[in-house]
Amino acid sequence: MTKKDYTQVVEKIDQIAEKVYHDFEQFMVPTIDLPKRTKSNIHFDEKLNVWKYGNKKTQRTAKSSKGAYMLLRTMYMTDFIKNMIHSEKSSTLREMYYISEGWDRAKLHSQNDSNLLAEDLEVITACMREDFKLRPEEDGARVMGDLVVEEVTRNKKKRRIHCQEDVGDAGYSIPYNVEPEKISFKQMDVDFILAIETGGMFDRLVENGFDQSHRALLVHLKGQPARSTRRFMKRLNEEKNLPILVFTDCDPWSFRIFASVAYGAIKTAHISEYLATPATQYLGVTPSDIENYDLPTDDLTDEDVKSLKSELTDPRFQESFWKQEIKLQLKMKKKSEQQALAKYGLDYVTDTYLPEKLVELGMLKK
């Protein structure tokens, strides 16, 4: 958000207070409408190719004391956010929870309350919590590749960081806020993003110089990726036209990591268009790879099997590619880790496996 954009955020949250004020003026019980955030009200938007909320509405109304408290908390929270925007501060949800000690009867009673309120505000205003200056607890992911990021630091200085030449071997750490007022992308000499599940594999590709030899921007997903990581990749895809390839373990949980990068997650369905990149491709490890590369495996657990079966009916896995691969995995009853490629030596993944897969995906000529 630029300063001007923050004005828009303030306008949007002011509208909430105006609505409640208006209700009072009309001698009506104050209410706020918002979409239901339950599984029954989530659908897969075929046009946008991401998860979205449907038309079912729910209402926060002061008719009940519970609803009245929710509205009161919302008022305090919007005030808190306006103060942060004004004083150029940010806070975690946990800090806000403790700050609510001073909100009298609007005090939050659990950290879950603060999360629910933040989601409410996101849904009502169509802004993201980053716009409200609310920070996540989790650390940002690491990046390595031929890309210059310009970050506006806490001292309001613009700093250009080359994600190979200006960083240590641990790479550039993505900050919590990756919106245009904080981060912009400058020179770049890469062909695609390779998003990697585990730190061990990220460090392997860095050590082997895969970013240098194959014009790749390596991004460490750290398991289920943080919002900032998904948003960082989404922006690179949109602004720089960079394809995203996802490289994970071969099990149902890793397939969901891919799906959340590509199509979004139920929890963040209201901001899918900001976070999800439908053009994302799955590189591997696929169940077919287990056979083709004769990889070391573990047996699927009952949980794994259940999860694979539920993916067969998940709208995000309806392509024939996924149908075939998931059925194959259920048949072979095996799973594998991306580091299992080390069976053939520490360089096999960068010298053989990844180049072969890139040819398969049409990203590299034979």
Next chain:
Amino acid sequence: MTKKDYTQVVEKIDQIAEKVYHDFEQFMVPTIDLPKRTKSNIHFDEKLNVWKYGNKKTQRTAKSSKGAYMLLRTMYMTDFIKNMIHSEKSSTLREMYYISEGWDRAKLHSQNDSNLLAEDLEVITACMREDFKLRPEEDGARVMGDLVVEEVTRNKKKRRIHCQEDVGDAGYSIPYNVEPEKISFKQMDVDFILAIETGGMFDRLVENGFDQSHRALLVHLKGQPARSTRRFMKRLNEEKNLPILVFTDCDPWSFRIFASVAYGAIKTAHISEYLATPATQYLGVTPSDIENYDLPTDDLTDEDVKSLKSELTDPRFQESFWKQEIKLQLKMKKKSEQQALAKYGLDYVTDTYLPEKLVELGMLKK
């Protein structure tokens, strides 16, 4: 390790093979002696102020088939390590586990096997696994402050990174290897290290510029700190005489984070002198702070109480400070989080709490 130092590592692991070879030559059953790594053989070294192994020995012997396989695996592993040192590569334990697919009958049967073998080698040679080019899976912690680190990058170039002026707001990421051949400390203008448990609090101090206003080097511990984080701080303490202050939540698990930074952990008792910094001080949050600052609290769970009671007999918590604080906490039956200080606003921790605690610890004049 410098190149010369790696020669010493190779010599040490060669001695293991020599011992086994010598046993064969003498028509003896090959054996390797090593200290027992059980709780009964761990004692608190009063002179060094860290955990150490005692004199009880255990033997890997080829008399049993299990022992023979262990010795065979050790031989393959030393060979693998020598190859890595020769080719300037490194690997995770997980990669080594998969590489052992090619070790014929010495194949590792679980990832726990590879961990045990790595510990064996550390204990026998008095080297660290970093010396063997074995990398951890976990990510390094983040650092922010007026310190210039010189890192030898994968391309063998020396790169100086100022941990405020050359990094984004997420800070400098500590690489997995922080030994002198990889990392050296150059200019520095800080008075102490403030080691912080949670990412939320680390980001708070960065946003509030506490590193700038109080000449502090901020280090994010990320819960129980990684080996590289502890080693990084230990080296700064030894080479630059920097005091370490630990700032965590107020609960028994956080006290253990302090203890592992100060005195080491049972799991890494054989390398305590490399990792532990006995001069480390605990800054807070203390049970007294909960009373003095009237902080929001949660009730202690049964697990918490059990853990506090066991700390009362833990040699690492025998100072009167800890005895008093732990007894106070057992009496009040409450715990608190470091972010609870936000009760008084987002700046309270940097404007009031930390300066007061620094005065208490004699690190700051009133």
